[in-house]
Amino acid sequence: MSQTELGAPTPKRGRPGYDREQVLAVAVKVFNEHGYDATSVADLTAALGLTKSALYHHFDSKSAILELALNDALDGLEQVVDDAEARHPLASDRLRAIVRGAVHVLIAKLPSVTLLLRVRGNSEVETTALRRRRDFDQRVTAILAEAQSEGLIRDDVDAAVATRLIFGMINSVVEWYRPGGPVDPDELGEDILRVTLDGLQSR
């Protein structure tokens, strides 16, 4: 759909009482099920039981919904690195805090992180999100490299590859984790630390 089509809301921005957060949650669910590009505004209004003008009351465009969801996921992940940097002088401690925190954000914001992981850069909103993901990766890679120079993290694995592998494992959780299922969310973060930092082999 064209931006222009969506960007021209009529004065009648109907149906107050439908919560903006709820509209966002339903839209992100539909995006994740059908793919963002394949989802039309008609698909969204059908899923929401809203008219187009009622949808425009909350958001100016489909792309504005995407942007909000991606920012929500990215803000959460960046906050984890900010917090780790503020709290832990040792880089290896920052790394542990980041793994734990990223798993926490992934589970707390599962739909928006899932959407973020599927972004391929087909629009300016998406390329901006990809750039923020790259910056995030680079910050974590720098912390991992610093932990290697501290001597607390082995240095026979390239820091950028190690970061990709750790986040590959963390992100893969969106493929199978279901809220309320048998896997405890707090335990999952500890399990990922046990596997990636401590190693599965008995010491």
Add this chain to the structure above:
Amino acid sequence: MSQTELGAPTPKRGRPGYDREQVLAVAVKVFNEHGYDATSVADLTAALGLTKSALYHHFDSKSAILELALNDALDGLEQVVDDAEARHPLASDRLRAIVRGAVHVLIAKLPSVTLLLRVRGNSEVETTALRRRRDFDQRVTAILAEAQSEGLIRDDVDAAVATRLIFGMINSVVEWYRPGGPVDPDELGEDILRVTLDGLQSR
């Protein structure tokens, strides 16, 4: 598109000389780029520069191409477990051989493994592939549990969760690995073993 439409090749099954393997490779590339469901036979013939009847010369249907590609990936992965079981009496050795072998198969068969990882069960071919993936996961989980009972793999992580996490890391490689890029394919398997089994933390 309907199966029936594709399943009724005309007698004129033209253009010999176009290699079946090449047709398969191009089709899998198109499936990975646009999604299997979104790809029409017209998309395939356009990408191949073939007529429909020439395509039918090689394959009876779009779904037959998908099936062949998924079987290729699954056969490779299952062979890794078969080989590990034949060669290594210790479960922890089998686990190492499986991680190394699975990374090798993923890189050697990158397009068909990528396709396999995106299958969501929208047809019988896909549900069969998902069942084989589940059986594979269960075999690896049983080996990991046996390695825990040997005392060589830590038992404070659930075997099924550990298997999912390790394969989450292995499978995430399809998102960024590019043949001929800076990351050495043999080294990558060793890196994944260093991270998951030995652990990144210096011992």
